[in-house]
Amino acid sequence: MNALLLTTALKTIPNPQMLVNVVRLRVKQLALGHRPLVMSVPGTGLTDVALAEIIDQKLSFELTPEISANADGSAAPAAVLPFPTTPSAKVKKAA
DSSP: OOHHHHOOOOOOOOHHHHHHHHHHHHHHHHHHTTTOOOOOOOOOOHHHHHHHHHHSSSSOOOOOOOBBBTTTTBBOOOOOOOOOOOOOOOOOOOO
C-alpha cells in the first residue's frame, strides 16, 4: 500500500475508519473480478487501485438514515425495537 495514496485519500474521506471500510469493500469487489474504475499500471495492488478510485472521486460513501448525525454533530442512536412475543408462550414460575 502506497502511503502517499493513503494520505491523499484521507483528504477525500477524512474519517480513517470509514476510509478503511470503503477500501475493504472495494478490494473485495476487485478480488471477485470487478473492473477497476481508474487506469493503473499492471502489478498494482488492489488496495492501491481502490485508493486511486477514491482519490479520483469514483467512489464515495453515504451514511444510512439510522446513523445520521444530530444537529450538534453527534451520532443519533438507532431506535430500539421490542422483541416480538407470541401469545401462546407460557410463563414458567420459579420453584
